[in-house]
Amino acid sequence: MQNQVTIAMCNRVGEEGDVTFAGRSVVVDSYGNVISEADGQERLIIADIDLSQTAVARKRRPFLGLRRPEWYA
Template sequence: MFETPFGKIGIVICFDRHMPESIRTCALRGAAWSSCRRRASVPNTDAEPSKPFLWKIRVQAMQNQVAIVMCNRVGKEGDVTFAGQSVVVDPYGNVVSKADDQEQLIIADIDLTQTAAARKQRPFLELRRPEWYD
């Protein structure tokens, strides 16, 4: 977690983005938004199709009411092909901006007041009952 002039930011790196606890932990620690760095995809892009990947990010944003900024590089390094597809998703799960598989810079405005508004509308984090999950 990092305190910034814009609010708390949670950082999730690479494979951890697959684990629901990674984004959830950022949200529970007060993150207004979370940043994921997607390091690599396997050379066969069918191994992680773009649509299911995007839905995972969108669902995590909505369930945790946190904006997610996920960046990924493009090109090849050795046997690894980097898929690009960087994306910005708001706390409601809506895609704000999305890159393709080419090198590019995407710029998006993130309304951090949406985090508090989304959490008030759907208090998923407050209604959790982790003591019942074992």
């Protein structure tokens, strides 16, 4: 979580052709803590997030200053 952002990731459940979708949707906070997570079944997950915590996380661990854009491809 070096970019220190809240992430909401969703995935479908079930099969389509040869592809199996595992579900496991998740919401992760700026510190990498799982706020809410679905299992492998069809679920609706709800999470309360405090977006102001992103600024707090970036002050505590200033990873963005360690970026090396000159190395980006």
